[in-house]
Amino acid sequence: MKILLLGKNGQLGWELQRSLACLGELVALDRHSTPHRGDLGDLAGLAAAVRAHRPDVIVNAAAYTAVDQAEGDEDMARTINARAPALLAREAADLGALLVHFSTDYVFDGTGKRAWTEPDPPAPLNVYGQTKLEGEQAIQAACPRHLIFRTSWVYASRGGNFAKTMLRLAQERERLTVVDDQWGAPTGADLLADVTAHCIRQVLKRPGDVGLYHLTASGETSWFGYAKHVLTQALIVQPAIAMMAKDVVAVPSSAFATAAARPLNSRLDTRLLQAVFGLSLPPWKNGVDRLLAEIH
Numbered sequence: 001m002k003i004l005l006l007g008k009n010g011q012l013g014w015e016l017q018r019s020l021a022c023l024g025e026l027v028a029l030d031r032h033s034t035p036h037r038g039d040l041g042d043l044a045g046l047a048a049a050v051r052a053h054r055p056d057v058i059v060n061a062a063a064y065t066a067v068d069q070a071e072g073d074e075d076m077a078r079t080i081n082a083r084a085p086a087l088l089a090r091e092a093a094d095l096g097a098l099l100v101h102f103s104t105d106y107v108f109d110g111t112g113k114r115a116w117t118e119p120d121p122p123a124p125l126n127v128y129g130q131t132k133l134e135g136e137q138a139i140q141a142a143c144p145r146h147l148i149f150r151t152s153w154v155y156a157s158r159g160g161n162f163a164k165t166m167l168r169l170a171q172e173r174e175r176l177t178v179v180d181d182q183w184g185a186p187t188g189a190d191l192l193a194d195v196t197a198h199c200i201r202q203v204l205k206r207p208g209d210v211g212l213y214h215l216t217a218s219g220e221t222s223w224f225g226y227a228k229h230v231l232t233q234a235l236i237v238q239p240a241i242a243m244m245a246k247d248v249v250a251v252p253s254s255a256f257a258t259a260a261a262r263p264l265n266s267r268l269d270t271r272l273l274q275a276v277f278g279l280s281l282p283p284w285k286n287g288v289d290r291l292l293a294e295i296h
Contacts, residue, residue: 001204002027004055006038006046006088007062011156012102015193016061023197027053030062038062040084041076050091057200058092059100060085063132067106068259070127081131086138093143098203098210100196105152105184107133110263113183115220117269118150118212126260136212145207147199149192149215149273152266153226156189157294162223163230164295170231170245180224180250184266185216188287199277209276214268217284224250229285230292237292 001024007013008028017028029038029049036049040062050058064070064080085101092099106129107122124130139146155161169176195215203209221229228248234241253262270281 001025001057002053002055003057003059004050004053005029005059005061006040007060008038010061011154011159011189012192013061014158015156015189016059016196019193019197020059020200023200024056027055040080043079043083043087046084047087047091050088050095054095055097057098057100058088059196059200060088061102063102064128067126067128067262070131071259074127074131077127078131078134081128082134082138085135086142089139089141089143089146092145096145098145098147098200099139099143100147100200101135101139101149102192103136103148103150104129104132105150105266105268106263107136107150108263108265110182110265112265113267114265115267115269116214116265118214118272125263128260140212145210147196147203147210148212149196150212150268151187151192151215152268153184153186153216154189154192155186155288155291157291161291162186162226163288163291166227166230167234167241170243171241172244174244175247175249176227176245177249177251177255178224178227179253179256180222181252182262182264182266183220183222185218185220185268186226186284186288187216188291191217191282191287195273195277195279195281198279202277213273213276214270215273216268216270216281217287218270218281219283219285220267221284222250224248226288229288233289233292
């Protein structure tokens with residue numbers, strides 16, 4: 001079996017290189033790869049790459065994720081998040097391949113406090129969410145053999161993340177202000193990658209399990225709760241760390257002006273995924289604690 005992975009050097013793509021390697025021959029591309037590039041901004045080149053490799057499984061871990069920048073760069077965001085997935089869906093359908101794609105809680109408007117289920121009607125608040133929704137819809141329309149995973153608050157030890165930012169700021173400032181009215185589940189890229197590999201393996205044996213699923217770590221917190229846990233746990237892992245921050249203050253989203261509106265409720269109901277694939281998703285704190293131990 002040949003697997004084509006796009007976005008190999010992103011937070012998720014890096015972990016997928018590890019988790020997918022045991023499933024078959026893995027070809028991992030990014031926008032700088034040669035002779036075939038995995039550049040979602042170059043649709044002709046992307047089609048050529050798929051046709052050259054003729055994979056059995058296409059895993060798209062690339063996306064336009066600069067949420068605020070997307071407000072002023074809508075055409076490129078739409079090309080990468082919607083037009084490219086639509087092209088991959090058509091190419092996968094022609095090959096009879098399985099297409100695996102990652103989407104976001106931002107397809108919802110963030111109202112209420114109940115965790116969103118897969119059938120809930122989307123209503124994105126910003127360009128990023130709208131283009132990601134269009135990508136989902138294009139895949140569902142063109143490629144019956146698909147797995148779409150909606151996730152949220154993704155982090156990894158590779159690259160920048162919220163925990164690293166909080167640790168840095170806590171060593172530079174005496175007072176931190178963190179949003180307390182946006183709720184979700186911090187989800188590690190390593191967890192996403194491992195679950196993806198498991199689901200691909202099962203779908204190849206049980207084709208009827210394809211579809212759209214919500215995938216996050218279990219539990220919930222606010223960004224404020226997330227920050228408090230990071231700083232508390234960091235002192236356990238690194239007792240000698242020099243924390244200047246004596247005060248962490250909870251503030252509403254309105255305290256920070258952003259170009260794109262954020263959903264307040266990013267909770268995703270993962271019961272369907274767990275039932276279909278026989279999984280038990282770990283609490284979000286487990287992954288964050290592991291991250292802090294790794295970056296120590």
